[in-house]
Amino acid sequence: xxxxxxxxxxxxxxxxxxxxxxxxxxxxxxxxxxxxxxxxxxxxxxxxxxxxxxxxxxxxxxxxxxxxxxxxxxxxxxxxxxxxxxxxxxxxxxxxxxxxxxxxxxxxxxxxxxxxxxxxxxxxxxxxxxxxxxxxxxxxxxxxxxxxxxxxxxx
Numbered sequence: 175x176x177x178x179x180x181x182x183x184x185x186x187x188x189x190x191x192x193x194x195x196x197x198x199x200x201x202x203x204x205x206x207x208x209x210x211x212x213x214x215x216x217x218x219x220x221x222x223x224x225x226x227x228x229x230x231x232x233x234x235x236x237x238x239x240x241x242x243x244x245x246x247x248x249x250x251x252x253x254x255x256x257x258x259x260x261x262x263x264x265x266x267x268x269x270x271x272x273x274x275x276x277x278x279x280x281x282x283x284x285x286x287x288x289x290x291x292x293x294x295x296x297x298x299x300x301x302x303x304x305x306x307x308x309x310x311x312x313x314x315x316x317x318x319x320x321x322x323x324x325x326x327x328x329x
Contacts, residue, residue, distance in 0.1 A: 233310055233313055244274065246281070247273045250316055257269060258270040275312075
């Protein structure tokens with residue numbers, strides 16, 4: 175008896191179809207029996223939650239693709255800037271917001287009510303995961319808009 179080994183992972187879709195058709199021709203009776211009998215299968219799905227580093231990489235990818243490496247919340251037409259912290263009451267509120275994004279880091283602005291007090295730069299790694307998620311969401315929205323615009327231009 176001769177054996178034929180086929181590495182299924184290297185086959186193209188059309189070649190895979192040929193192999194399946196061949197299998198069905200050779201093992202027609204067995205295949206018919208298999209399909210008429212009740213079988214149960216267990217499917218295990220593992221979802222991978224991206225870590226902070228993966229999210230930062232995605233932010234940088236979108237910035238390179240859609241924003242010439244940098245953009246700010248005004249250009250994104252964001253409803254709000256990602257907030258690092260906000261303390262105080264209505265009359266004496268101090269807010270620290272991320273308002274500029276680039277492939278090298280973020281621009282962080284501190285406000286007393288609506289008056290800008292200072293501007294600093296930070297690395298993405300210094301930000302909390304919630305702030306990273308907010309930035310990623312803003313940039314993903316931009317990427318979707320850019321992709322839709324490109325599709326309309328091609329049509």
